[in-house]
Amino acid sequence: MKTIFVTTCLALSMTACAAANAHPPARQVHYAPNGSWVLNPNKCPDLVEDRRDRRESRRDEAYDRGRRDVIEDWFDRRESRRDEAVTNCPASAWEWHGPRYRPHVHPVRPVHVQIYYHPQKRIYYRRNGHRRIVVRF
Numbered sequence: 001m002k003t004i005f006v007t008t009c010l011a012l013s014m015t016a017c018a019a020a021n022a023h024p025p026a027r028q029v030h031y032a033p034n035g036s037w038v039l040n041p042n043k044c045p046d047l048v049e050d051r052r053d054r055r056e057s058r059r060d061e062a063y064d065r066g067r068r069d070v071i072e073d074w075f076d077r078r079e080s081r082r083d084e085a086v087t088n089c090p091a092s093a094w095e096w097h098g099p100r101y102r103p104h105v106h107p108v109r110p111v112h113v114q115i116y117y118h119p120q121k122r123i124y125y126r127r128n129g130h131r132r133i134v135v136r137f
Contacts, residue, residue, distance in 0.1 A: 035098020035106055039115070041137045044089035053080050087115040087124070 041047040057080060061073050091111045098106075115124050115135055125132040 035096060035101065037094045037107070037110055038097045039089060039135055039137055040093055040095050043093040043095075044087065046083075046087040046089060050080070050084050050087070053083065081119065084117040084119070087117070089113065089115060 041051075053076075057073070057076055060069070060076070091109055094110050096106075096109075113126050115126050116132075117124055124135045124137075126135055127133070
């Protein structure tokens with residue numbers, strides 16, 4: 001009985017090791033191999049304001065449940081959705097991630113980019129013509 005148990009455990013552990021080696025964990029690289037501009041949400045005033053509004057709304061909706069406050073919460077949510085729909089971030093909010101930045105090789109810093117929020121998917125994106133490009137933080 002002991003031999004069967006040890007053999008089974010050994011076979012299972014070898015299978016688990018083989019499966020782990022077959023699918024190594026994804027690399028935690030947040031930029032392209034040749035570098036890219038990444039938006040720092042802490043440097044964008046609109047995104048900081050949106051985050052504060054969400055936190056304040058959660059607190060308000062959790063504690064105040066009167067009839068007048070519930071109606072006020074509806075208006076606050078509508079205003080928050082309108083504010084989150086379009087975000088303008090300054091050029092200083094974009095940071096270069098990757099190898100040393102060389103202006104003659106790498107793309108220039110985004111100067112004026114409008115960022116849109118998709119509430120169902122909960123993602124931010126920017127438009128390039130008819131394409132939507134997801135903005136990762």
